[in-house]
Amino acid sequence: MTTYAERVRAQVREEALDVLAAAVTAGDGTLSMATVATRAGVSRQTLYNEFGNREGLLTALADRENRVLLRRVLEELDAHGDDIVAAVSAAAGTAVRMAADNVLHKALLTGETATVGLLVAHGGSLLLRSQSELSAFMLARFPTLDPEDTQLLVHVVARFVQSHLLLPHEPADVVAAQVSRLVERYLAGGPDGPNRVLRRVDPRPDDVPRDADRTTARGGTS
Amino acid sequence: MTTYAERVRAQVREEALDVLAAAVTAGDGTLSMATVATRAGVSRQTLYNEFGNREGLLTALADRENRVLLRRVLEELDAHGDDIVAAVSAAAGTAVRMAADNVLHKALLTGETATVGLLVAHGGSLLLRSQSELSAFMLARFPTLDPEDTQLLVHVVARFVQSHLLLPHEPADVVAAQVSRLVERYLAGGPDGPNRVLRRVDPRPDDVPRDADRTTARGGTS
DNA sequence: ACGTTGACAATCTCGCCGGAACTGTCCACA
DNA sequence: TGTGGACAGTTCCGGCGAGATTGTCAACGT
Numbered sequence: 048m049t050t051y052a053e054r055v056r057a058q059v060r061e062e063a064l065d066v067l068a069a070a071v072t073a074g075d076g077t078l079s080m081a082t083v084a085t086r087a088g089v090s091r092q093t094l095y096n097e098f099g100n101r102e103g104l105l106t107a108l109a110d111r112e113n114r115v116l117l118r119r120v121l122e123e124l125d126a127h128g129d130d131i132v133a134a135v136s137a138a139a140g141t142a143v144r145m146a147a148d149n150v151l152h153k154a155l156l157t158g159e160t161a162t163v164g165l166l167v168a169h170g171g172s173l174l175l176r177s178q179s180e181l182s183a184f185m186l187a188r189f190p191t192l193d194p195e196d197t198q199l200l201v202h203v204v205a206r207f208v209q210s211h212l213l214l215p216h217e218p219a220d221v222v223a224a225q226v227s228r229l230v231e232r233y234l235a236g237g238p239d240g241p242n243r244v245l246r247r248v249d250p251r252p253d254d255v256p257r258d259a260d261r262t263t264a265r266g267g268t269s
Numbered sequence: 270m271t272t273y274a275e276r277v278r279a280q281v282r283e284e285a286l287d288v289l290a291a292a293v294t295a296g297d298g299t300l301s302m303a304t305v306a307t308r309a310g311v312s313r314q315t316l317y318n319e320f321g322n323r324e325g326l327l328t329a330l331a332d333r334e335n336r337v338l339l340r341r342v343l344e345e346l347d348a349h350g351d352d353i354v355a356a357v358s359a360a361a362g363t364a365v366r367m368a369a370d371n372v373l374h375k376a377l378l379t380g381e382t383a384t385v386g387l388l389v390a391h392g393g394s395l396l397l398r399s400q401s402e403l404s405a406f407m408l409a410r411f412p413t414l415d416p417e418d419t420q421l422l423v424h425v426v427a428r429f430v431q432s433h434l435l436l437p438h439e440p441a442d443v444v445a446a447q448v449s450r451l452v453e454r455y456l457a458g459g460p461d462g463p464n465r466v467l468r469r470v471d472p473r474p475d476d477v478p479r480d481a482d483r484t485t486a487r488g489g490t491s
Numbered sequence: 492a493c494g495t496t497g498a499c500a501a502t503c504t505c506g507c508c509g510g511a512a513c514t515g516t517c518c519a520c521a
Numbered sequence: 522t523g524t525g526g527a528c529a530g531t532t533c534c535g536g537c538g539a540g541a542t543t544g545t546c547a548a549c550g551t
Contacts, residue, residue, distance in 0.1 A: 052522090079513060090524050092516090100515070158436070175436065196454070203429055203451055210428035213435070214380070214397065229425055229455070232418070236457030274493090301542060312495050314545090322544070 060097055063087040064108050071108075071151045071163055080104070112155055113173050116145060121184055131189050135200075135230045139208050140223030142174065146212045147219060157212045174209045178202055193237065200233055282319055285309040286330050293330075293373045293385055302326070334377055335395050338367060343406055353411050357422075357452045361430050362445030364396065368434045369441060379434045396431045400424055415459065422455055 066086040070078045080101055084091040098104040123141045127134040146153035154163040158172030170176055182201045186192055204226055211222050288308040292300050302323055306313040320326040345363045349356040368375035376385040380394030392398055404423045408414055426448055433444050 080515090081513075091514095092525085093523060095515070096523085101513095172436070199447060199450055202447070203425065206429050206432035207425055210432045214394070225421060225424070228421055232456075232458035233451070233454045234458065236454035236459075302544090303542075313543095314496085315494060317544070318494085323542090 056097065059087070059089055059093065060107070063089070063094060063097070063104065064111055067104065067108055068112065068151060072149055074150065077105075077163065108151075109155060109170065112151060113170070116142075116152055116155060116173060117177055117180065119145065120181070124181075124184060125188060129189070131185075131192070131234060132227055132231045134188075135185075135204060136223045136227035139204055139226040140219045142208050143211060143216070143219040143222050147216065153212060157209055159213070172209055174205045178205055181205070196233075196237060200230065203233075204230070278319065281309070281311055281315065282329070285311070285316060285319070285326065286333055289326065289330055290334065290373060294371055296372065299327075299385065330373075331377060331392065334373060335392065338364075338374055338377060338395055339399055339402065341367065342403070346403075346406060347410060351411070353407075353414070353456060354449055354453045356410075357407075357426060358445045358449035361426055361448040362441045364430050365433060365438070365441040365444050369438070375434060379431055381435070394431055396427045400427055403427070418455075418459060422452065425455075426452070 063083055067078060067083055070076075070082075070086075078086075080094055081091055083104070084094045087094070094104065098107055120138045120142055123138040124134045127137060142156060146156050150162055154160075155170075155173050158170070158175065178198070178201050182194075182198045185197050185201065186194060207226065207229070208222065211217065216222075285305055288305055289300060292298075292304075292308075300308075302316055303313055305326070306316045309316070316326065320329055342360045342364055345360040346356045349359060364378060368378050372384055376382075377392075377395050380392070380397065400420075400423050404416075404420045407419050407423060408416055429448065429451070430444065433439065438444075
C-alpha cells in the first residue's frame with residue numbers, strides 16, 4: 048500500500064537520527080527538536096509526527112544504536128569458527144573499542160545517564176540487559192556448551208567489560224586478552240575436564256548467523 | 270615522651286571520626302565542622318588542630334574505614350582453611366554485604382562520589398585499588414596458586430563485585446554463589462588440570478593472619 | 492602548654508526571580 | 522501531506538542576596 052510513503056518516512060527517520068547521533072558523538076550535548084529538524088531538512092512538525100515527542104526521538108535513537116551494538120558483538124562472536132575463547136575475547140574487545148570510539152555507544156553500553164541525559168534512562172546498560180540474548184546466541188553457535196555455565200560466563204564477562212568501561216580504562220587489547228584467559232580457564236575447568244573447548248561435537252559450516260540473529264536478537268522496536 | 274598527650278589526641282580523633290561516620294551512615298549527609306566538634310565534645314579549633322581542615326577530616330575517615338573494610342575481607346579470605354573457593358566466595362559476599370549495610374562503606378568500595386561528596390574523590394574504588402594487596406595476601410595464604418593466575422582472578426572478582434554494587438543488586442548470597450562457581454571453574458582450568466584446588470602442597474596450620482596482614486595490607490596512613 | 496571562646500573576612504550554599512529557550516499543540520496554507 | 526506561524530505551559534539559566542560555613546587569629550582560663 049503505502050510503500051513509497053513509508054520509504055520516505057523511513058528516510059526522514061534515519062536522517063533525523065543520524066543528525067542527533069552525530070551531534071551527541073561530537074560532544075555537542077543534546078540538540079533541541081528545532082535544531083534536529085533544521086539540520087535534518089524537515090520541519091519541526093514532521094519530527095513530532097514521526098516520533099511523537101522528544102522522548103520518542105531519544106528512545107528511537109537509543110534503540111537503533113543498541114541494535115547496531117548488539118549486532119556487531121554477535122557478528123564478532125560468530126566470526127571465529129569453533130574457537131570459543133577467541134570469539135568471546137574478540138567480542139569483548141569489540142565492545143570496549145566501540146565504547147572508546149563513540150560517546151553515545153559508551154553511554155548505551157554502560158547505562159550511565161550522566162553523559163547523554165535521559166537517553167539511556169529507560170533501558171539501563173545494554174551489556175547487562177542483553178545477557179540472555181548473548182547466552183542464547185552462544186548456545187546456538189557453540190552447541191557443546193553447557194547452558195548454566197554459559198549464562199554465568201556471559202554474566203561475568205558482561206560485568207567485567209562494563210566495569211572496564213566505567214573507569215580509567217585499560218586499552219581494549221588488554222581487556223580482550225584478560226577475557227581470553229578468563230574464558231579459557233573457565234571453560235577448561237568444566238565438567239569434562241581441561242581443554243573441553245577443543246572437543247568439538249558438530250563440525251557444522253559457518254552458516255548460523257542470520258538464523259540465530261533473528262531468533263535471539265529481537266528487542267521489539269516500539 | 271608525649272605518651273599521654275598522644276593517647277588523648279588519638280581518643281579525640283576516633284571520637285570525631287565516629288561522630289562523622291555515624292552521621293553519614295544514618296544518611297544525614299555530611300556534617301559541618303562545627304557540628305562534628307560539638308557532637309564529639311571538643312571545640313572547633315581542636316578539630317582544625319587535629320585534622321588541618323575539612324578535607325583532612327574526610328580523608329582521615331576514608332582511610333580508617335578503608336582499613337576496616339580491607340581487614341574484614343582479608344580475615345574472610347583467611348578463615349576457610351585451604352578451601353580457596355570458599356575463601357574467595359565468602360570474601361566477595363562479605364564485601365557485598367558490608368556495602369549493603371553501610372552507605373559509607375558502599376561509597377568507599379565502589380568509589381562513587383555522588384553519595385558522600387568528595388570523601389572518596391581521592392582514592393577511587395577501594396575494590397580496584399587494593400587488588401595488589403589482595404593478590405599478595407592470596408599468594409601468601411595459598412602458596413599453591415600461580416601468581417599471574419591469581420592476579421587475573423582477583424582482578425575479575427573485584428570488578429565483578431564492584432559491578433554488582435553499582436547497579437540493581439542481586440542479594441549478597443547470589444553474588445557469593447556466582448563467585449564461588451566462577452572461582453571453582455577458573456582454578457580447575459589451571460595448568461595442572463581440573464580440581465587443582467584440591468591438591469594441597471603445604472598443610473600448614475591456621476596461623477598466617479597477622480603476619481600476612483602486616484606484610485601486605487599497608488597503605489600508609491597519611 | 493593546651494584547649495576554649497569569640498571574632499573575623501572569605502567563601503560557599505541555597506532559594507528566589509526574571510528572561511530566554513524549549514516543548515507540545517493547533518491551525519491556516521500550499 | 523508537509524510547512525510555517527502562533528500559542529500557552531514548562532524548563533533552563535544567570536544573577537542576587539541572606540545565611541551558613543570555612544579557615545585563621547588572638548585573648549583567655551586552667
